[in-house]
Amino acid sequence: MSGRQHTHCASCYSRRCRAPVEAGVCCALVPCRLHCGALFHLCKEEGHLLLCPNVSTPCLNAAYGCPAQLRRSQQASHLQACPASVVVCSVEWNRWPANDAHSHPNPELHRNLLSERRQGVSQHLDLALALKDQDRLFHSLKMRKLFPELTRSAGEEEEERREQEERRKTERKRKAAEEKEAAGKTWESFATFPRSVPPEEELTQEEREALASRGLSEDLLESYSAWESMFSMAMGGCREAGAAGGGHAQAGGGARRPGAFTAAVPADSYTHADAPSSRPAGRKDYEYGHVEPMKITAVRTFKVPSSFSAKQGRIRNPGFYKRESKAVDTRDLGVAPEDTPIWEEVQASLLCSLEKEQRGHLIAEKVCTDGLLQDEGTQTYSFLSAPFGRNASLADLTAEKTPELHLQLQVESVSNRHHKASSAFTSLCGHAVQRRDYAAHYKNVHSDIQMCVNGWFQQRCPLAYLGCTFSQGRFRPSSQEASVVFMEDLGCFQLRPYGVSQATSPSDAPALSSLPYEVLCHLASFLDSLSLSQLALVSRLMRQVCCSLLPGRGMVSLRWDRACGPQGRVRWTAEQKVWIFSSTFSPVDTWCFRDVPSMSEHLKVCPYYERESRLERVRLPTLTQSAH
Numbered sequence: 001m002s003g004r005q006h007t008h009c010a011s012c013y014s015r016r017c018r019a020p021v022e023a024g025v026c027c028a029l030v031p032c033r034l035h036c037g038a039l040f041h042l043c044k045e046e047g048h049l050l051l052c053p054n055v056s057t058p059c060l061n062a063a064y065g066c067p068a069q070l071r072r073s074q075q076a077s078h079l080q081a082c083p084a085s086v087v088v089c090s091v092e093w094n095r096w097p098a099n100d101a102h103s104h105p106n107p108e109l110h111r112n113l114l115s116e117r118r119q120g121v122s123q124h125l126d127l128a129l130a131l132k133d134q135d136r137l138f139h140s141l142k143m144r145k146l147f148p149e150l151t152r153s154a155g156e157e158e159e160e161r162r163e164q165e166e167r168r169k170t171e172r173k174r175k176a177a178e179e180k181e182a183a184g185k186t187w188e189s190f191a192t193f194p195r196s197v198p199p200e201e202e203l204t205q206e207e208r209e210a211l212a213s214r215g216l217s218e219d220l221l222e223s224y225s226a227w228e229s230m231f232s233m234a235m236g237g238c239r240e241a242g243a244a245g246g247g248h249a250q251a252g253g254g255a256r257r258p259g260a261f262t263a264a265v266p267a268d269s270y271t272h273a274d275a276p277s278s279r280p281a282g283r284k285d286y287e288y289g290h291v292e293p294m295k296i297t298a299v300r301t302f303k304v305p306s307s308f309s310a311k312q313g314r315i316r317n318p319g320f321y322k323r324e325s326k327a328v329d330t331r332d333l334g335v336a337p338e339d340t341p342i343w344e345e346v347q348a349s350l351l352c353s354l355e356k357e358q359r360g361h362l363i364a365e366k367v368c369t370d371g372l373l374q375d376e377g378t379q380t381y382s383f384l385s386a387p388f389g390r391n392a393s394l395a396d397l398t399a400e401k402t403p404e405l406h407l408q409l410q411v412e413s414v415s416n417r418h419h420k421a422s423s424a425f426t427s428l429c430g431h432a433v434q435r436r437d438y439a440a441h442y443k444n445v446h447s448d449i450q451m452c453v454n455g456w457f458q459q460r461c462p463l464a465y466l467g468c469t470f471s472q473g474r475f476r477p478s479s480q481e482a483s484v485v486f487m488e489d490l491g492c493f494q495l496r497p498y499g500v501s502q503a504t505s506p507s508d509a510p511a512l513s514s515l516p517y518e519v520l521c522h523l524a525s526f527l528d529s530l531s532l533s534q535l536a537l538v539s540r541l542m543r544q545v546c547c548s549l550l551p552g553r554g555m556v557s558l559r560w561d562r563a564c565g566p567q568g569r570v571r572w573t574a575e576q577k578v579w580i581f582s583s584t585f586s587p588v589d590t591w592c593f594r595d596v597p598s599m600s601e602h603l604k605v606c607p608y609y610e611r612e613s614r615l616e617r618v619r620l621p622t623l624t625q626s627a628h
Helices: 042-048 072-078 107-115 125-140 154-183 185-191 205-213 218-252 345-359 435-450 508-513 517-524 529-535 540-547 599-603
Strands: 029-031 039-041 056-058 069-071 086-088 092-095 425-428 432-434 458-460 471-473 475-477 482-487 492-497 555-564 570-580 591-593
Touching (some): 029 042, 125 482, 529 540
Antiparallel strands (some): 029 039, 056 069, 092 425, 482 492, 555 570
């Protein structure tokens, strides 16, 4: 094949070209070696491979982790099932605080629901969703941003860390002392071993081996090594100080007494002109003469022009009243420090967070009305858990407390794109799903279940405001007998067949594992992505079975790591590929009503339904006899 283009082949596109083969003018007409059906001159084969539909090429998402090698004609259809084509759900919704002034709080219902709550899988869908949103909200509220004055500084945290290390060292020393006392003669013989043994008292080889065979604890050896390192550093410092002191003494013409220090003068210091020179020529005499203190005066060059007039306020004219700067503190409130009310961390944090979100600043922040008037205020907080750590969040403060619900069970489907003038918190879904499963995820999870869970998908007792926790699911998938439950550890919904408990019976696992590997792979292919992710946690065999389905059913993403470049620049590099299954269940096209009793059946036995029976006769006011 010639490197230069032939004159005839450059303008010939006919499949029936009959031009004779001639060197430098025309080459032979050949078919595509990949059997795509194309006919072209031999010199155009390299260019045809750039467009041939049968050429094997990597996926368009190869840079995002997809390892597939497929024909160029299959790339478009592969994108629908590409494991690297991942969509992060961005659906948002709002929740009001539980103690909002415009709502009807149900503290009794919340307490009863939390007391009956079970870890793992929740049948109360609205409660599980509210707790998940509350947990995410608490992790996002950093105490350093809300209460910077009550947060420990870096020095205080370092001091606290040192105190903890000192306590650990003290504990190790105490354990070492106990072991030393228990060791008895073994440690005593080692501690009293002489540094230099005279030749006549030198130990024999057998005695040395016997002494070395006696075991010592790791804590004692660690303490011994630490003290040896400290003594070595101290001795090295003394030697350096002695050498430096001797050199200065020789240079100064006399010996330096113990405890005296010599100050070195920097090389770029100022030189007094009248000082006698005692150094060789060409070198300056670095001595200070008499320096008088200089008086520094501040000059104010800005003057307020006489024609300046303050801006009119909304209610009052700030320039009309006489203003006085006065510092106030907690004593002006008339309350003793020990009688200062204690704030609750959750309520105060939610209040300050809403104030910052709605008005753009914290409570009691500086506000400038005009160039001369500035309002300053300070909000006094007193918390039992203060001071807070620098990286502490509200979730860290409430981890050891009794669980409480601080958000309402009802949700509002208003996103951040709308003007939100209410004091509500916004939550984000954030689940990663494959592109082909996003439509089913949005319809089943958000449109069908989440937005209709209150009163439609899940029906509560009419007396729930009094504390009744009875609820029942009204819908099920039309294609299978299953109920919808919420998995708290994964934060997603799941379809659970009726009659199946949360934990699989131990006798079923060996029977399932005894099946051939090919049969297990075939059975696993009928499961949804969420079930495959849970099946992979059962055993190593099941993990291998699920891994075989990852290329077609799983998702791949890149794990990025922060690295420092050669010139100190920070850059992010993809360290490895991560394969996972999404948290979506089998798509449900239609729902149907469950065969459950009416809510009136529950009201017959509801403990909160108090009947009032009236047996006395009541005279009707409009019932009279007509006159004849």
